[in-house]
Amino acid sequence: MVKARHRFESQSSSQTLAEGLVEYFAANPLLKRDDDLLSPEAKQFFRSHDIVHVLYGCGTTMPDEAIVKLSSLMGTTGGLSVLRGYTHHETLDIYTKLPPGSTVLALLSAPYLIVRTLWRCSRQKQRWPWVEHQQFLDVPLSEIRAKFGIKVAHANRAA
Template sequence: MSTVPETPVVARYQDPDSEQTLAEGLEEYYASMGNLDPLEDMDPEARALFDRHDAAHVVFGCDTTIEQEVLMDTWTIFGSDVGVVAYAKYLKNPTARAIALELGVWRTIVVTVRALPAVVRVFLATRRMKKRWPWDGFAAYRERPLREIRAELGVDVRASVA
């Protein structure tokens, strides 16, 4: 019996068996935010960082709620090859910092504490992965089905259920 809860699929890219390509999943992910191209007005460095982060959202099946962002940090740090130092660079980016400040420090702390059981679940899921998600090399995966990518890496998106 699995200890991982069933995934309430809100978007197709969140379905563990999604046949969407990464590119199609990204389109759906951006559409869910109500923006055709939310990266359009960013400087090239910020855009590159957010491209990587957004691709990881789709691969790991996370949406953009604060709870899921906490889980994304866990997936990214432990389930990708980015490393803590490079990911800290993303978090220090002025655009990323502005988004975090919008949410509020206290609210982020409260949500993080409440999400700790899910953070542990995601951390354990990253330990079972066969291969780390390539933070810088994700473009090679754009036209591959998410189901196939997840199988190759050993990603279980059901762990993202908060």
């Protein structure tokens, strides 16, 4: 078994959501989410998006980004309205810096990601609140995942 790279990637992580976010940002120091140049809408979108990264135990590889997008759409209360977040100029700016078609290529190179992620989201006990998640910041990730029925992306990795 492959060991999880970060504690928040483990299904049974005892970290709180806030601690998982700190670890996520420490692992990805180039993410500028509180930049004064971001619109309030973009800040909210990225905050919710980054929380999905932590909850679903995803890094920032292209396959993990695909999992986050699908999980945001199908496993949160945001549903299809999440797609609006990908139209902010700040988000579009990020995509212009990625290799062309990299998300599509990631999905095509690992087609099971789509089916597995959609299956896992359909099996959740309830959808994660896309915006109203403040009350969960001090709750251990393992408890949140149990409450919502969230299975991390790489559940086969050892803790």
